[in-house]
Amino acid sequence: MSYKDFFEETSDACLKNAKQYIKDGEILYSFRSYGHALAMAILGNVEIGKTAIYNLYAKNLIPKKVLPQPYATHFEKKEIEKFAEESWWIGLVLSSNIEEIIQNLIEISEEAKINPSKEFGIELTQKGHQQIKKLLNKMINKNKKFYELEEFNNKAFFVKPNQKEKKVYSPIFVKKSIAKEQITKAKKNIKTAEPFLVFPLNEVHQKIAQMFLKSAFQSILPIKKEVTQFIIPTIEVTI
DSSP: OOHHHHHHHHHHHHHHHHHHHHHHHHHHHHTTOHHHHHHHHHHHHHHHHHHHHHHHHHTTOOOGGGOOTTHHHHHHTTOHHHHHHHHHHHHHHHHHTHHHHHHHHHHHHHHOEEOTTSTTSEEOOHHHHHHHHHHHHHHHHHHHTHHHHHHHHHHHSSOEEETTTTEEEOGGGOOHHHHHHHHHHHHHHHHHHHHHHHOOOOHHHHHHHHHHHHHHHHHHGGGHHHHHHHSOOOOOOOO
């Protein structure tokens, strides 16, 4: 199996897993287990994000020069699984806004020029730079939404006592409306993510996409620690 085929298969598996999480969430919701339904929606979103990251990697849209540290280190060490788990949020933001991104990519490419002396071998018009800047500003605003998802994460998986507030947080206290809203959003994210996987990119598209992705990965650095800690760690027990 080729490098490209392997990561495309990984991307497809993540998407199938995301769909299954949402189906399981809907079943739990129907049994009024709203907290655990919310947990399934959250896990579904994580897998959607990983779907996008693996797909971008398969299309060679994330070369090392696109990545800030410490993400670049994962590439040097070929720790692609770890990289996907640490950058899934940016994959989710990209895939859930793919229609607008693709539209801008096409418009920008119409006026772009190949220029080997530039970092990514492409030269954009002033209008093209403005379009990319507009997209990045939207992405930064979307990154702020991560804390909302993190708050749901804190309520959906485990019982967590807060001594300062003298309050116990538990999945059994999650409201029906919150679970329903997040399941609906996750289903929408899956629907918008699927075209992301099959959109064909020519050379100019790829160069512009890499230029955009470099700034996109920079935008996630302020919340990298939270994103990394978001996924439940695996605890290995040695007997």
